[in-house]
Amino acid sequence: MTAKTARVNDDLIRALRAVVGDRVSTSAVVREQHGKDESYHPPHPPDAVVFATTTREISDVVKICAGRGVPVVPFGAGTSLEGHVAALKGGVCIDLARMNAILSVNAGDMDVTVQAGVTRKQLNEHLRDMGLFFPIDPGADASLGGMAATRASGTNAVRYGTMRDNVLALTVVLADGRVIRTSRRARKSSAGYDLTRLFVGSEGTLGVIAELTLRLYGIPEAISAAVCPFPDLKSAVETVILTIQSGVPVARIELLDEVQMDAINRYSKFDYPLQPTLFFEFHGSERGVVEQVETVKGIAADCGAGDFRWATKPEDRNRLWQARHDSYYACLALRPGAKALATDVCVPISRLAECILETRRDIDQTGLLAPILGHVGDGNFHVVVVMDMNDATEVARCKAFNERLVMRALAMDGTCTGEHGIGYGKIDFLTVEHGDAVSVMRAIKMALDPQNIMNPGKIVRV
C-alpha cells in the first residue's frame, strides 16, 4: 500500500470482515481486476475489494470508510470506458455483482425493482415470459446500477430514451452511510428536487446506487430488423436525419462505416458489402411496422440506398445485433494487442452529417485505424480509434484527434459524451463544455460528500 492510502490498514480490513465476513479481498489479482475497465486508461487498483450482497452491507462498509476518510469506489460489471472504476486514490472497491436479485416485477405498472448488480441481459431473460422488456442496451452486458451511474443509453435510445428516462427510483447509500430512496413508484412527481436524475449519471461520486426501480415496456407485437448499404457516408447520414425529422418512431437506427463493416464481417462471419451501412429495427403493431418500413424505405431510396436485407426471425435479429454489439471487440481484433480509444460525441441531428464527414476527413488525414459507428438517431456516434499503447507518439496523435473531435462537437452545440460519461478520462472536457456550471456540480459534490471519499477524482476535481 502506498502512502496515499495509508489509512487502509489492518484495522480497516478487520472492520470490513466484521461486516462481510470473508467477502473482502486484498489479493493482487482481485485488486487488479477491479482497478480497470474496458478502456485504454491505465489501471489503478483499489487497496481492498468487498463483495456486497445487501444494501445494509454497503451502508456499513461506507460508514467504516467514512469514519476513516477512506475512498469508496463502486464496481458493477467493469464495462465502462472512461476509467470510472479506477481507484485513483486507492481505498475500498465495493463490487456489486453479487447483488443480483430481481426484487419485484410489477407487471400491471410495467416496472421492476432490482439490486444494482443485475445485468440487463439477466433482467430481460427474467422478463421475457411476461411479455415485458427493458430497452436500454449499451452493448456490453453491463450491470443496471452501473448503467444508471453512467447515464447509459445505446441502440434503443432513439425510441425509448436513456437511463435518465427509464429509472423511476433509486435506493442510494450516501457518503455517510445513510440510505435514501429518491422517489416513489408513481410515474411522475413534482415533489421536490429530482434526486433520481441527480444520482443517474453521478458515477458513484455522490453515493452508491444499491437498488433501482425501472420502467418496463411491452414486447412489441411486431419487430423487424434490416440492413441497408449506402453509396457513401453522406447519403446514409441524410437518411437518418430525414427519418428522425419525419417522426417515424424507429426503434434502432445505427450507422457503421465501411471500415466498421469490414471489421464486423471478419469478426462475426458476415458477408455484408463494404459500404457505409444502416442497421434498422422497427417496433409496433403488425400494421404499424409495415407503415414505418414503407416510409423509411422511401426516404432511403431517395438518398440512393441499396437493397434492404431483412432479419425477421428472432435468431437472425439476435445475430445481427450481437454483431453490432461486438463491434468494439471486432475493431480491437483488427490489430491484435492494440487498445481502443472510443470517442462519444453527440450533436444536434441537423449538424450530424457535417460532424461525421469532417471527422472522417480528419481520420483520413491523420492516418488512423478508426472505424465510425453510432446511435445516429440521437446524433451520437463513436470512433473506435485503435492504437498501440506502446507507441507514445501514436497514442498522442489519437488523443489529439479525440480532442479535435470534442471541440468540433462542442462548436456545434453538442456534448463531449453522449453515453459513456466523464470518469477521469473526460474531466477536462467537462469544464470546456459546461464552463461555470461545473462550479455548481462541485458545490453539490462538496455538499453531499464533504470528505471527497466517493469515487474521488471522477467528474469534478475537488
Added chain:
Amino acid sequence: MTAKTARVNDDLIRALRAVVGDRVSTSAVVREQHGKDESYHPPHPPDAVVFATTTREISDVVKICAGRGVPVVPFGAGTSLEGHVAALKGGVCIDLARMNAILSVNAGDMDVTVQAGVTRKQLNEHLRDMGLFFPIDPGADASLGGMAATRASGTNAVRYGTMRDNVLALTVVLADGRVIRTSRRARKSSAGYDLTRLFVGSEGTLGVIAELTLRLYGIPEAISAAVCPFPDLKSAVETVILTIQSGVPVARIELLDEVQMDAINRYSKFDYPLQPTLFFEFHGSERGVVEQVETVKGIAADCGAGDFRWATKPEDRNRLWQARHDSYYACLALRPGAKALATDVCVPISRLAECILETRRDIDQTGLLAPILGHVGDGNFHVVVVMDMNDATEVARCKAFNERLVMRALAMDGTCTGEHGIGYGKIDFLTVEHGDAVSVMRAIKMALDPQNIMNPGKIVRV
C-alpha cells in the same frame, strides 16, 4: 414594510432603478398581484416588483439582492397552486412576463429556445405554421419558465412526458447572480450531473430560470378526440388501466366524475350525460389512429362504456379541451365566492382504481363539494375541493381530507404531488414522502443558496 424585510429600503430601490429604470414598482396593487397565485393560500406580497426584460437584468437584480441578503421570488404567470410565488419573507419579486421573446426555432432539430416568460399558448401559436408543437399543457396558459420551475405536466403527459422530459437545457441565474447554461442542444449527454433536471422542479429555490431550450414534436397527421360516459367510476378507471397496460400510445386520457361533468356542462354550455366520463385524444398517422381507436373502443365496451361522441373538427376539439382546462373555474363557479383546494396525488396505475374509489367514499362521507378529475393515464388525479374560506371549520375539514388523501397515496407508493409542486402548501408532506432524502435536498439548497434568499420557505425549510 415590516421588520422582517427591513433590508428592503430606499437604497435597494435606487440600486434596482439603476438597472431596470422605471420597471420597478412598490405600489400596493402591484405587490398584492404578485403575492398570490390561483390557490386558496393567503397572499404574501413582496416589497418590490421588478419587471425584467433580459437575463442580464435578472443577474444584476439578483446580485443587488444577494449583496444585501434580500429574498428573490421569480414570478411567471401566477398560475401555480401551492403558494409558490408568496413572498413569505418579503423581498423582491422578479416578474418575467416581459421576457416573452422566442429566441430561435431549430426546426431540423425539433427544438426551440425561449425566454422564460413565453407562455405555452404563445409558443404554440408561433409554431403552428411550421407543423410543430410543444405538448406540455397544464391547463392554465402558464409561462414556460414557471412550468419548468414546477415540473408541470397536464393532459398530454401520458404520451409526451412532463417538463422533466421536454426541457433540453436551461439558462439559470444563480443565487450569486452568475449565469449558467445547464446543457447543450444535443438530445442526450452523460457529461456530469444533470443540472437541467435539478433546476426543473426547483421552484425558484436554487436560481431563476431565464431561458429554456425545449423539445418540439411534429403536429400529428391525424388527431381524433372523443368523449365517452361510463356507468360508474370503477368501469371508467378500469378502462384507463387496461388502455395503458395494452400499450396504446394514447395522447390524452382524462377522467371526470359526474359532479365535474355537471360543473363543465354549466360553465361551458355542454349537455354531456351526468356520468363518470373519459375524454380521449389519439395522435398518429391516419391508419395508426384508426388502430388505436379500435383497441380502446374494444376495451371500453368490455368495461360497459356508453357511446363515443367524436370531436374531429379542430374547433370542436378545441372547445372540448378548453372546457376540460376550464374545469377548475367551472368548479369554483359551482359556489360563487368560494376558493378551491386542488389536490394532486399520483399513484402507480395498478392502484388507481382503489385510490380513486376510496377517495370518492371519503368525499361522500365527509360531505364535501369536491369533483374528481385527472390525468389518469399517469395515475394522477385531482379533487377540486370547493370551500368557503370564511368558515374555519369547513376549511379544516377540507385540509384534513387532503391529508388523508395524501397519506392514502403515499401508502400506495404514490406521491403527494404529480404536477403542482410543493411550494409552501405541501412542505410537510414532502418530508413524509421523502424521509431522509429531504436532508439531501436541504444540503443542495444550502450549497447553492447559502444565504437562503432564493424563494425562501418553499420546498425545504432551511
